[in-house]
Amino acid sequence: MSFGGKFADSLVVEQLDKLSVSFLVDHLEIRRGGVAANMCFGLGRLGLAPVLVGAAGEDFADYRSWLERHGVNCDYVRISTDHHTARFVCTTDTNGAQFASFYPGAMSEARMVxxxxxxxxxxxxxxxxxxxxxxxxxxxxxxxxxxxxxxxxxxxxxxxxxxxxxxxxxxxxxxxxxxxxxxxxxxxxxxxxxxxxxxxxxxxxxxxxLGAAGVRITSKTEPTIELPAAKDVAVLEPTGVGDAFRAGFLAALAWGVTLEHAAQVGCVLAAYVVETVGPQDYTFTAEQFLDRLEYSYDGEAAAAIAPFLHATR
Missing domain, CATH: 3.40.1190.20 (Ribokinase)
Structure with a gap:
């Protein structure tokens, strides 16, 4: 939610122990999220069949439908009869100050899975x-x-x-x-x-x-790999960008390509998210993705991924 004023104008420092305020917000956005769902969505967009495991509330039905339409297996999400699905609620003022709350809700039942x-x-x-x-x-x-x-x-x-x-x-x-x-x-x-x-x-x-600097991959048996982020990213909103990188990286692992190519796929998918408001509101075609992969890295990367990406939904 967006508040058109400044929280500070409504706060009296000497009376914070008696704080009771209400803000009239002028904008509301409801976005799908959650790290597991974000990653599964990205994997589904790249043509894989991820299985989402966790706990949600009875209010999960619409979200389930959305995820299933994008290739995510939601059959093993535990549905709580006592709690709503976890959610984050945030109000931001014109200075960028925020009042926020996180409700874990049904997440506490994940231990039962x-x-x-x-x-x-x-x-x-x-x-x-x-x-x-x-x-x-x-x-x-x-x-x-x-x-x-x-x-x-x-x-x-x-x-x-x-x-x-x-x-x-x-x-x-x-x-x-x-x-x-x-x-x-x-x-x-x-x-x-x-x-x-x-x-x-x-x-x-x-x-x-590494944020805008890209990614570093280290292991005990292979040389360290450092790659820059995708080129010419128009940053709009960063929520979910790390989840998208993971989805792209894991999709490429499933395809059996090199770690370097996996990181490149992750960086390109992350670029689509950071250029969009909301972690699951991006779109692309296989051709667009391959073009961006080639532009950001090289033709070798695009050629390695093309046989798999053309199978996307």
Missing amino acids: ELEPIVAKVGAPSYVLIGADDPDGMRRHTDECRTRGYPFIADPSQQLAFSGGELIRDLIDGAAYLFSNEYESHMIEQKTGWSAEEVLDRVGTQVTT
């Missing part, structure tokens, strides 16, 4: 990406992946700020991939007490997004 019955129906997963969710749910799913031998990707993102070192160590140890942005990578080191080298010793590959 077991992966093995899902795998029995859909088949062995290429990867289980464990993103920001109910902390007990994240730990349960990580432990189950280790126990059952499912390759998993650690992507704790927003939960890092609220998690202690013990939980973070448990979530990333043994991951095939660790995703984070640069700030989060330093937070991981600080909270776990592990150096950058020690973190890398515990994961197969670390993928660190």
